[in-house]
Amino acid sequence: MKILDSFDRKILKIVQSNNRVTSEKLAKDVGLSSSACQRRLNSMRKDGVIKKDVSVLDRNKLNRKITIVVQILSDFESTEHDNKFKKAMQKAPEVMQCYYVTGDYDYVLTATFEEMGDYEEFTKKYFLEDPNIKRFNSMVVMNQVKENSTIPIN
Incomplete structure (x- = not known):
């Protein structure tokens, strides 16, 4: 597993509160291209940093x-x-x-x-x-x- 850099950390902060954020919005907020953000997300999913993407339901x-x-x-x-x-x-x-x-x-x-x-x-x-x-x-x-x-x- 690679060391998380500041871009990865920014991505993780954002997707923790909204994992349905668009690639374009994520790219704008993080300061990378949308394809770079997607590559990083996929890598963090593959490495298990992101265990799963879920919806939080109202009990x-x-x-x-x-x-x-x-x-x-x-x-x-x-x-x-x-x-x-x-x-x-x-x-x-x-x-x-x-x-x-x-x-x-x-x-x-x-x-x-x-x-x-x-x-x-x-x-x-x-x-x-x-x-x-x-x-x-x-x-x-x-x-x-x-x-x-x-x-x-x-």
Whole structure:
């Protein structure tokens, strides 16, 4: 992978907030030709600097009004149990983020649901029926203060 220069950084700042920006607008804002910007974007995608291009959806407009942050404590840690749980969370469509963390809990995840009954079923399936889950702590999001997936680029 090549070292990112100031043009790459400018491109990344722009496409993080709007990945549908036109090549012409990107070129004007960055100070390169549109073809040079496209080459750089393609190179950063190929190198994995840009993992994917997505659309950010409004959960409320899709009837996903409940967001819950969950802390999960495993009974005992092992590669087999960790891999099993990680795979389950990767496949669970309700889970938006899942992190293996340090501290008092082993995992922290964020998930979204249409109603509380859906979360109850989720907990039964993934936590209560898993003998390795010792405890979980649920925090219902009352108000979204900030939600952002952009990474600061210096």
